[in-house]
Amino acid sequence: MSKFAKKKDGDLPAVSTASLPDIVFMLLFFFMTVTVMKDSSLKVENNLPSASEIKKLEKKDRVITIYVGKPTPEYAKVFGSESKIQLNDKFADPSDVGDFILMERAKKAQELQNVLTTSLKVDKNANMGIISDIKEELRKVNALKVNYTTVSGDAFTNLE
Amino acid sequence: MTNRDEVPKVNAGSMADIAFLLLIFFLVTTSIETDAGLARMLPAINPKPPLPIPEKNILPILINGEGALLVDDEQVDLADLRKLTIAFLDNGGASQEDPRYCDYCRGERDSKSSDSPAEAVVSLLSNRETSYGTYISVQNELVGAYNDLRNREAQRLYKRLYTDMEKAYRSPETPVSVKEDLKPKIKHIQDLFPLNLSEAERN
Numbered sequence: 120m121s122k123f124a125k126k127k128d129g130d131l132p133a134v135s136t137a138s139l140p141d142i143v144f145m146l147l148f149f150f151m152t153v154t155v156m157k158d159s160s161l162k163v164e165n166n167l168p169s170a171s172e173i174k175k176l177e178k179k180d181r182v183i184t185i186y187v188g189k190p191t192p193e194y195a196k197v198f199g200s201e202s203k204i205q206l207n208d209k210f211a212d213p214s215d216v217g218d219f220i221l222m223e224r225a226k227k228a229q230e231l232q233n234v235l236t237t238s239l240k241v242d243k244n245a246n247m248g249i250i251s252d253i254k255e256e257l258r259k260v261n262a263l264k265v266n267y268t269t270v271s272g273d274a275f276t277n278l279e
Numbered sequence: 280m281t282n283r284d285e286v287p288k289v290n291a292g293s294m295a296d297i298a299f300l301l302l303i304f305f306l307v308t309t310s311i312e313t314d315a316g317l318a319r320m321l322p323a324i325n326p327k328p329p330l331p332i333p334e335k336n337i338l339p340i341l342i343n344g345e346g347a348l349l350v351d352d353e354q355v356d357l358a359d360l361r362k363l364t365i366a367f368l369d370n371g372g373a374s375q376e377d378p379r380y381c382d383y384c385r386g387e388r389d390s391k392s393s394d395s396p397a398e399a400v401v402s403l404l405s406n407r408e409t410s411y412g413t414y415i416s417v418q419n420e421l422v423g424a425y426n427d428l429r430n431r432e433a434q435r436l437y438k439r440l441y442t443d444m445e446k447a448y449r450s451p452e453t454p455v456s457v458k459e460d461l462k463p464k465i466k467h468i469q470d471l472f473p474l475n476l477s478e479a480e481r482n
Contacts, residue, residue, distance in 0.1 A: 140294035147302040168412040170419040172426055176314040241411045248407030258321050268316035274419040277412030
């Protein structure tokens with residue numbers, strides 16, 4: 120009898136893991152194609168309201184985003200608990216919105232400058248005063264296409 | 280004796296680890312964004328005051344700071360808003376001799392309500408203290424009322440829902456020939472029920 124006994128027939132052969140990298144790469148490419156990079160970190164609370172009659176914003180390069188909401192706890196000490204506007208990475212006043220839109224518009228390609236949409240991502244607990252101010256500023260710079268960004272769902276749940 | 284022509288194999292065993300590392304990086308740094316919402320157009324700044332509109336062609340909706348709704352001087356529930364708006368838009372009160380007569384309307388034909396969908400204006404007044412959630416709910420119901428009416432007409436004329444047609448038109452996957460076909464149809468439905476929604480703020 121030899122020292123290295125011949126394997127018994129009942130033993131399962133080891134599963135080949137050679138194709139594991141391919142599977143993982145497939146997953147990787149899937150995530151790379153379906154996701155977009157976060158461009159700014161949120162400094163405000165942003166619980167979007169829900170609505171059912173929504174339209175998708177198809178092209179990401181034609182969208183300018185404005186966030187509105189209460190500052191998150193770490194900023195609340197400095198900026199208070201009233202709803203604030205966040206443009207890119209900083210807090211701003213309604214009067215800055217016009218300049219911001221013009222600046223963002225100038226960054227876009229010439230042929231896109233007339234088809235831009237402003238996406239308003241507003242916390243559902245914000246009040247309409249600040250939204251009216253923003254809308255007034257948007258009208259001044261002729262950025263008339265807006266999209267009240269919401270999550271898809273039943274609109275009646277906003278009322279709680 | 281070594282064979283010089285043979286290239287040694289690179290060990291690919293750690294490939295999976297590298298790919299996992301990349302995968303986890305992308306998982307952490309990205310988000311599948313919820314970019315959908317209510318599309319609206321703001322009115323352009325107009326130096327000229329708008330032409331006065333007869334009162335019967337306006338549906339005034341007021342939202343107060345507590346989120347209560349007042350439609351036509353009557354307090355209503357949000358659940359009834361869509362029904363009320365449809366009744367107002369679809370009224371078609373103009374008489375048959377009138378050039379504005381609406382032959383596709385199925386409403387009450389009440390002479391005290393709107394003349395035709397083209398003339399009807401929904402006026403939304405909000406308060407500075409109104410919460411955004413309430414405002415979006417109201418907007419959603421109003422857009423929903425228009426969509427319901429447009430769907431009805433699209434179903435009658437083209438055997439298809441208006442919302443589907445619009446979605447297909449906006450989708451980048453739709454071929455150009457289909458889009459060309461859809462464009463006049465969508466335009467026609469929009470002309471039947473134009474979205475006349477005026478917004479103002481009251482303190």
